[in-house]
Amino acid sequence: MREFAQRVERVEPSATLAVSNKAAALEAEGADVVDLSVGEPDFPTPAPVVEAGKAALDAGHTGYAPSQGIRALREAISDDLARRNVEHGAEEILVTPGAKMALYEAIQALIDEGDEVVLLDPAWVSYEAMVKLAGGSIVRVDTARHDFRLRPALHDLEAVVSDRTQLLVVNSPSNPTGAVYSDHALAGVRDLAVEHDFDVISDEIYGSITYGEEPLSLGSLDGMTDRTVTVDGFSKAYSMTGWRLGYLAGPEEVVSQATKVQSHSTTCAANFVQHAGVAALEAADDAVEEMVDAFESRRDLLVDLLADEGVDVPTPDGAFYLFLPVDEDDESWCMDAIEDAHVAAVPGRAFGSPGYARLSYANSEDRIREAVERLADEGFL
Numbered sequence: 001m002r003e004f005a006q007r008v009e010r011v012e013p014s015a016t017l018a019v020s021n022k023a024a025a026l027e028a029e030g031a032d033v034v035d036l037s038v039g040e041p042d043f044p045t046p047a048p049v050v051e052a053g054k055a056a057l058d059a060g061h062t063g064y065a066p067s068q069g070i071r072a073l074r075e076a077i078s079d080d081l082a083r084r085n086v087e088h089g090a091e092e093i094l095v096t097p098g099a100k101m102a103l104y105e106a107i108q109a110l111i112d113e114g115d116e117v118v119l120l121d122p123a124w125v126s127y128e129a130m131v132k133l134a135g136g137s138i139v140r141v142d143t144a145r146h147d148f149r150l151r152p153a154l155h156d157l158e159a160v161v162s163d164r165t166q167l168l169v170v171n172s173p174s175n176p177t178g179a180v181y182s183d184h185a186l187a188g189v190r191d192l193a194v195e196h197d198f199d200v201i202s203d204e205i206y207g208s209i210t211y212g213e214e215p216l217s218l219g220s221l222d223g224m225t226d227r228t229v230t231v232d233g234f235s236k237a238y239s240m241t242g243w244r245l246g247y248l249a250g251p252e253e254v255v256s257q258a259t260k261v262q263s264h265s266t267t268c269a270a271n272f273v274q275h276a277g278v279a280a281l282e283a284a285d286d287a288v289e290e291m292v293d294a295f296e297s298r299r300d301l302l303v304d305l306l307a308d309e310g311v312d313v314p315t316p317d318g319a320f321y322l323f324l325p326v327d328e329d330d331e332s333w334c335m336d337a338i339e340d341a342h343v344a345a346v347p348g349r350a351f352g353s354p355g356y357a358r359l360s361y362a363n364s365e366d367r368i369r370e371a372v373e374r375l376a377d378e379g380f381l
């Protein structure tokens, strides 16, 4: 028997796999599955971005790019961050093939075997795997009993962080709950980070998908510039999941260590894609606004339809997910929902929170109506 490295043995395959395999099998048999398990916008990439990508190919931007990213994109990102009051020059930015790679590289750069990393549950599925791959030890804080909003006094967090804490990962707006943390809560995070001298990764990939709540960037707070790695990307806001483009921004020493990881692994984000990224930041605001308006209507529709069925859920303020309370055995609930109602959702335990299912409303209003109707008819609500 071949023995694998411990770091990969520590990691489970994606928990969404069982659901998507089941959905694929049913669809192959001709079933009409409403897929609310997907984490990507159902819109095309905005035209100016596609045009810029094509123009970059025609212009021959098809070779390696600098590992850190092309200067024009890093400057455009720096300007974009400044609009959120996060001050990082082009030298303090690393362009990556997707935000996922930015998170992976930041964690590789910051976490050693045994280092303590705090996650706020429910937490996006890959944080845990990335920390485990780096050998870190994970401490989880449950935010479920406060409607998934980090409480101002941060009691739970206060109780678990200590001088041993190396890193906290914050994701607002959150995948899977859509919660946007209040300014007050984030100021509390800052106080704890300063008191115990730990770093924070602020994953802001859903930052421009919010409904009336202006999310605060942790890196904009006093005392946080030197201890925050801001991660963002183009997948969600600009519907560019397949282009693979993201970045991290932070203290120059962190950026240069993460750049080493990138230069010895993926080398760089694709050259022409980076040129398209400049167009996204400079010429796609209207398209983003249209998508966000559509998501907001769908969110309202989903919340209302669930309320009509007697299910009250905290209204998500951002992203395009809703975290639905279901049976304690959420895995069985999801497998049964797909089998009996042909509706696909992701079990909450994938995010560290059993007893819930994540529904994505990045789907048409008709399909959302259809999904709730089927779930209700089959007794899942």
Ligand SMILES: Cc1ncc(COP(=O)(O)O)c(C=O)c1O
Pocket (backbone or CB within 6 Å): 039, 097, 098, 099, 100, 101, 124, 171, 174, 175, 203, 205, 232, 233, 234, 235, 241, 245, 246
């Ligand atoms: C919270 C969060 N962070 C990061 C990512 C990674 O996005 P990408 O690698 O496509 O930029 C995702 C994608 O699902 C996400 O939901």
